[in-house]
Amino acid sequence: MSTATPVPPVPPVPPAPVGPPTLDLGKSGRTPFGRLVTVEWRKMVDTRSGIWLLAITGGLLALVAGLVVLVVGLNDGSVTAGGLTEIFTFPVSILVPVFGILVVTSEWSQRNALTTFTLEPHRLRVMGAKLVAVSALAVATILLAFVLGALTNLLCAAVTGNPLVWELDGSQLLWTVIAQLAFFAMGYALACLLLNTPGAIALFYVVALVLPLVVWGPLYFIFDWAKDVLPWIDINTALTPLMAGTDFAGDAVVVETINYLQAGWTIVLWVGIPVTLGLWRISRAEVK
Template identity: 30%
Template sequence: MSTMTIETPGVPFGRLLRVESEKAVDTRAARWLIAVTALLIIASVGLPLGLPDEFDQSPTGYTGATAIGVLSVFPAVVILLLTTEWTRGTILVTFTQEPRRLRVLAAKGLAGVGLGVLGALLGFAVAMAGVLTADVVLGREVSYAVESAFTGLLAASVLNMLMATGFAALLQNSATAIVVFYVVPAIWGAISVGVLADVGEYLDSNQAFQWILEGDTAGHWPAIFVSMTLWIAIPLAAGAWRVATRDVRS
């Protein structure tokens, strides 16, 4: 007598993405980080308003200020999304419900990118409010060239969240991933002097993000490509391999 095997359909990716998006904002820590990010974005617009000689009175100048909030704290939310389950040991439950691990990783990564897009939209809206304030209230001569300002902030925010995703997937520990994500690029930027100066811009993620944010990519694409490969593509690939192969009971 032949037996008939009934295959259980996998979790639809849309549902998986919705669940992971809810997880991203469903903890007290995540909510506090999002609130701090929003406050930083709003507060940082005071820099170009208060220091007009130091910042261009244009959307690009103001998004350069609001990017402080968008790029500094927000990545910690996606790091926690990817690492908390490993730290607490609940990842076994997740992979039991959806054993295709790379789909879970993709859903978590896209949820993080979605947060990055929302952060960029908020940063841009606050920046434009600052430009209008400088023009209408303070009577300054301002520019309203918004294209490069918005695309630069959006690209930098999305790439920054992908970088956080790669570090989190690779390290799989909340504290370690947060420390490495914030400290290692800063250390590299600080020591890129002397004999390292010639190669420093090719390996400095902060400089690459600054070029992208300001729309100053002409002549810098090779350095940006190398930097993004080192800090985003390689950690993402290595992280995906580790997620796919790690024993969840370890």
């Protein structure tokens, strides 16, 4: 008589974990940083709003070039490379930093933060990728402005018959690039601090455009104390001597150590402090 083969007991199934699923990403399983930068770049330029903003910026730069050539040609005047640099970098510093705001705030206003930080839980890596993408776009638009400025200089010389003037100093060129990057970084920093698109855009334009034209300008020309105070609180006033060799009123100045200190402090004030507080807030904010 045969005996039945004993069946081993089946181990109990552990209970399912309670709560939302988590994504276990070790160091080797992290999303490559280059891929994060590529994704953030596409978020800026591969959208309807991004395409329109780039198109408007390019059209404005082309319009500025045409107006400069027309005015110089009609008046038979001359234009310098330094003046053209200031003319062409102004639209870039005012319009394109909005990309740095949108790439941060869109995650929270459109409720994409949950998806983004689930695929890449390390929030500061994502924010670093956004900053790299914004900086790359800033450099690209600054180079475009320089190229259009050089072409406009050639056209002006051809129209008027005047000799070309390439008097742009290397130090001034470097500080022009630094100033443009500072404006992009300021937009990014204010966006990190507020995490709100309308609020960040409004605050950026108040600091970068409205206050210098409406408040700081009159104070600078009316009160003597403003000439000593404003370079410590306004990034435009602090960077102008380093970019153009002149003060806020257009008078020539000798750049000294104090000018570098003022420029550094205003960058810390409008970029360093907001971005530090903003990243601290993002790293602890509840993602919904």
